Amino acid sequence: MAASAHRSVDNAENFGRLWWLPSRGRGNGLSDAGWAPIADVDAFIVAPLLTELRIAGVPAHVAPVPVPPSQLLRSQAAGRARYRLWVGTSAYSRAEDLLRVRIPELSRATA
Numbered sequence: 001m002a003a004s005a006h007r008s009v010d011n012a013e014n015f016g017r018l019w020w021l022p023s024r025g026r027g028n029g030l031s032d033a034g035w036a037p038i039a040d041v042d043a044f045i046v047a048p049l050l051t052e053l054r055i056a057g058v059p060a061h062v063a064p065v066p067v068p069p070s071q072l073l074r075s076q077a078a079g080r081a082r083y084r085l086w087v088g089t090s091a092y093s094r095a096e097d098l099l100r101v102r103i104p105e106l107s108r109a110t111a
Helices: 043-055 069-078 089-110
Strands: 035-042 060-064 082-088
Touching: 035 043, 035 089, 043 060, 043 082, 043 089, 082 089
Parallel strands: none
Antiparallel strands: 035 082, 060 082
């Protein structure tokens, strides 16, 4: 009989990015030791937002927001896919400052 292996979570960096982040997403190429969700954004601003966060030195990753089956038809009818934005915890406050200004501007520009 095989025994289960004990793995310490003392150093989460050893597990890599997928330890923190949901699958089926994409990032801006920067990495961090920890990640936190910061906002849900519309699909049409994902690409420019990831670029701006990379330029600002903020690690970022987006993944589709899971839609409950009861809201799936309503979500598809609205035609707006939503993505959850995760940022590196070391740059969380910088991300908040940038998002406060850029999300409204990007939303207006792409509307």
